[in-house]
Amino acid sequence: MQFTNAKESAIATATEALTAMCIEFLDWFFTDHESGEVDLRLARLKISQAYWQALKYSWERTEPMEDLSLCNRFDLALTATGEVKLLEINAETPLLGAETVYQWNWYVDYRQNHQQSKYPLPSDAEQFNE
Incomplete structure (x- = not known):
């Protein structure tokens, strides 16, 4: 299957939008608007407390558009009507x-x-x- 230029552009546009949304979410996730919020989120995800400080530091030192783009893949589907649908995100794995x-x-x-x-x-x- 080969994509037309229009479909490739739609996929590229969707990928850029998804990347921006992921960065916005992660920035929210790792920002304490009230003391302890990030810890509560990490605990809710059942992430071992031994890793919390490293995870927080990783986000604080990250330049999202540089670091996150290195190991990040979106699995997308193109519908019959040309819509781009997100199936899965694989990042930092x-x-x-x-x-x-x-x-x-x-x-x-x-x-x-x-x-x-x-x-x-x-x-x-x-x-x-x-």
Whole structure:
């Protein structure tokens, strides 16, 4: 499947909006408007108290548009009407590097074993679809 320029633009716009929303949420989450609010939020998420200080420090030292963009992936779906829907966010996880390998293995397997299926990959498809 290849996206049109309009669909690619819609995905890019949605990704930028989602990134801004995530940063806004995290800034709210890690800001104590009243003493102890952040601790209550971390406790509600069942995060071990041993990690609280490191998490708080991580947000305080972060330049969101630089640091968060390094390991952040949105799984999006494009509806039949062209709407972009968020399925899942994967951020700051050690598996992001491994996912590249999984995607490559899927690509190789699909090229070798599924080209005669109802949904073959285009002959010029490659891993990065440039």
